[in-house]
Amino acid sequence: MASIHPISRSHWTDLQAPDLKDFEAMASETLATMPDDLLLRCGNLQITLAEYAPDDVLDALSIEDPHDLLGLFEGVGLDEGEELSHTGQMPNRIWLFRRPILDYWAAMDETLGDVVAHVLIHEIGHHFGLSDQDMERLEAAADR
Secondary structure (H helix, E strand, O other): OOOOOOOOOOOOOOOOOOOHHHHHHHHHHHHHOOOHHHHHHHOOOEEEEEOOOOHHHHHHOOOOOHHHOOEEEEOOOHHHOOOOHHHOOOOOEEEEEHHHHHHHHHHOOOOHHHHHHHHHHHHHHHHOOOOHHHHHHHHHHHHO
16 A cells, blocks of 8 residues: 655745735845945935835826836936925835735746845936936846
């Protein structure tokens, strides 16, 4: 008679999807690896995490599927002028959207930490006034 082997449990069996607190930790780890002079130039830049982008933001960007927006820079880029928080202007903010990032990660061959870092650094690039095309050229040059 053949013996029955117990089903071995994968390490994934007991894991849950990372929550917003986990995402905050990943973003903090990314920031900790950035050069000090770059961080100083970030000034009062806020990083905010949410499950999805709000509907009004998606509407303003003409995005129908909320999974299509992984992150967002909100504010005045440094190339457009100084942050004038003393005039009542809100500080610049980067949004990271957990559910779209998780969806993207599930479809790619990258670690979740790498995806979060990529989205965060991309949005910091917007804070510095870089366009999507500028960042694509920088990434392509770095890959060479």
